[in-house]
Amino acid sequence: MKVTVFGIGYVGLVQAAVLAEVGHDVVCVDVDQNKVDNLKKGEIPIYEPGLTPLVKSNFDAGHLIFTTDAKAGVEHGELIFIAVGTPPDEDGSADLKYVLAVAETIATHMNNHKIIINKSTVPVGTADRVRATVSGKLDALSKTGEFDVVSNPEFLKEGAAVNDCMRPDRIILGTDSEHAEKKLRELYSPFNRNHDKVITMDIRSAELTKYAANCMLATKISFMNEIANLAEYFGADIEHVRHGIGSDPRIGYQFIYPGCGYGGSCFPKDVQALVRSANSVGYKARILESVEAVNYDQKEKLFEYIMRHFNNDVKGKTVALWGLSFKPNTDDMREASSRVLMERLWEAGAMVQAYDPEAMEETQRLYGDREDLRLMGTKEATLNGADFMAICTEWQMFRAPDFELIKTKLKEPLIFDGRNLFEPQRMAEYGLQYYAIGRGLSVKGKQ
Numbered sequence: 001m002k003v004t005v006f007g008i009g010y011v012g013l014v015q016a017a018v019l020a021e022v023g024h025d026v027v028c029v030d031v032d033q034n035k036v037d038n039l040k041k042g043e044i045p046i047y048e049p050g051l052t053p054l055v056k057s058n059f060d061a062g063h064l065i066f067t068t069d070a071k072a073g074v075e076h077g078e079l080i081f082i083a084v085g086t087p088p089d090e091d092g093s094a095d096l097k098y099v100l101a102v103a104e105t106i107a108t109h110m111n112n113h114k115i116i117i118n119k120s121t122v123p124v125g126t127a128d129r130v131r132a133t134v135s136g137k138l139d140a141l142s143k144t145g146e147f148d149v150v151s152n153p154e155f156l157k158e159g160a161a162v163n164d165c166m167r168p169d170r171i172i173l174g175t176d177s178e179h180a181e182k183k184l185r186e187l188y189s190p191f192n193r194n195h196d197k198v199i200t201m202d203i204r205s206a207e208l209t210k211y212a213a214n215c216m217l218a219t220k221i222s223f224m225n226e227i228a229n230l231a232e233y234f235g236a237d238i239e240h241v242r243h244g245i246g247s248d249p250r251i252g253y254q255f256i257y258p259g260c261g262y263g264g265s266c267f268p269k270d271v272q273a274l275v276r277s278a279n280s281v282g283y284k285a286r287i288l289e290s291v292e293a294v295n296y297d298q299k300e301k302l303f304e305y306i307m308r309h310f311n312n313d314v315k316g317k318t319v320a321l322w323g324l325s326f327k328p329n330t331d332d333m334r335e336a337s338s339r340v341l342m343e344r345l346w347e348a349g350a351m352v353q354a355y356d357p358e359a360m361e362e363t364q365r366l367y368g369d370r371e372d373l374r375l376m377g378t379k380e381a382t383l384n385g386a387d388f389m390a391i392c393t394e395w396q397m398f399r400a401p402d403f404e405l406i407k408t409k410l411k412e413p414l415i416f417d418g419r420n421l422f423e424p425q426r427m428a429e430y431g432l433q434y435y436a437i438g439r440g441l442s443v444k445g446k447q
């Protein structure tokens with residue numbers, strides 16, 4: 001099928017590559033000339049496991065085309081995906097300017113019937129706004145054109161995005177058009193073979209489903225962080241509590257890991273956006289406001305431990321920081337907990353020596369050259385001359401490090417772990433003082 005994807009980001013590029021892989025002809029349109037040029041040279045702008053070979057092979061085979069030519073893009077696609085960013089506005093609500101700009105572009109170049117598919121995460125009612133924008137632009141241009149608008153939110157996880165798109169848990173189609181549903185079922189049929197994963201519903205319910213999913217996951221994390229904070233006060237160990245509650249199938253083990261807060265491009269902005277959407281209809285979303293507030297505080301947690309340990313003075317100290325991306329297997333630093341920690345440490349006069357397997361370039365891009373940031377070639381190199389160590393991302397390669405080396409290299413044998421990677425008892429045996437989230441005695445450094 002002839003498909004066009006507007007927005008070649010984490011969602012658009014992966015979706016486009018996966019659609020091309022099963023045989024669809026996909027044109028990707030982006031306003032970022034640099035990104036398009038690089039993709040044509042085989043340079044993939046993001047790190048996502050399995051993505052590079054998929055993009056390269058389908059580009060070489062001619063199934064995947066990258067362009068800034070919106071007219072060519074619109075004319076090509078019978079199905080047109082909108083997968084552009086929906087960043088938070090000044091007040092935290094989703095900024096729809098990119099989505100609506102694409103809607104105008106589609107109307108401007110529309111040459112035959114189009115199925116316009118909102119894949120970006122957008123507030124309830126956005127499909128109506130897209131429809132109105134397209135109609136308004138067609139009127140303004142004295143053009144006629146037929147089109148459907150569908151909500152088809154994306155549920156991929158960064159770090160596992162290719163697999164998630166190849167083997168989706170569900171394909172949500174919010175539509176009021178039989179024609180559009182038929183076409184989308186056909187488009188996704190290669191990914192829908194084992195059992196029917198397509199769930200159809202009205203457009204508004206589809207739009208809300210995406211927010212509900214992310215807000216539920218964020219709620220689980222903030223809930224667990226709240227219990228971890230309580231565990232610290234009570235002298236309990238959150239890891240025991242986690243095992244204890246996860247064994248209940250109604251609760252389950254997934255997404256109940258305590259830590260130094262959630263980040264990324266989705267949870268923080270989607271929770272905020274739903275809170276603001278709720279406000280706009282006169283409803284106070286109290287649970288979600290708390291989810292956001294707990295997470296905000298949780299991102300300060302490691303810095304609080306550090307300041308408490310050092311009696312509020314880290315001026316001149318050097319921190320070996322492991323992990324910069326907001327979670328493992330991605331280079332995405334949006335809203336990453338590491339950023340809060342680094343920025344607080346810098347404000348307090350400390351030096352950061354950091355390592356991340358994938359997010360070093362992104363860190364350099366975000367912060368540029370500064371005297372209090374050194375990006376090191378290996379995790380071990382961060383230890384050179386460092387006073388203590390902190391961990392912000394649970395990359396696999398951090399899980400079984402050489403503790404003897406850590407102990408001998410650090411000026412003080414001290415680890416602040418925002419992802420609870422190690423056992424406090426073992427750390428004590430190594431002679432390392434270990435602060436983790438919600439691990440009772442370890443927090444007070446008394447093991």
Ligand SMILES: NC(=O)c1ccc[n+]([C@@H]2O[C@H](COP(=O)([O-])OP(=O)(O)OC[C@H]3O[C@@H](n4cnc5c(N)ncnc54)[C@H](O)[C@@H]3O)[C@@H](O)[C@H]2O)c1
Nearest residue numbers: 007008009010011029030031032084085086098120121154
């Ligand atoms: N990243 C995720 O894990 C994820 C998962 C599910 C849903 N989403 C949602 O998907 C949407 C996209 O997220 P992302 O992370 O891929 O964003 P991104 O920032 O990585 O990419 C967005 C792309 O859109 C391009 N763009 C902006 N305006 C354009 C225009 N007028 N025409 C063509 N291209 C344009 C930008 O240049 C950029 O390349 C968001 O609404 C997000 O909430 C993201």
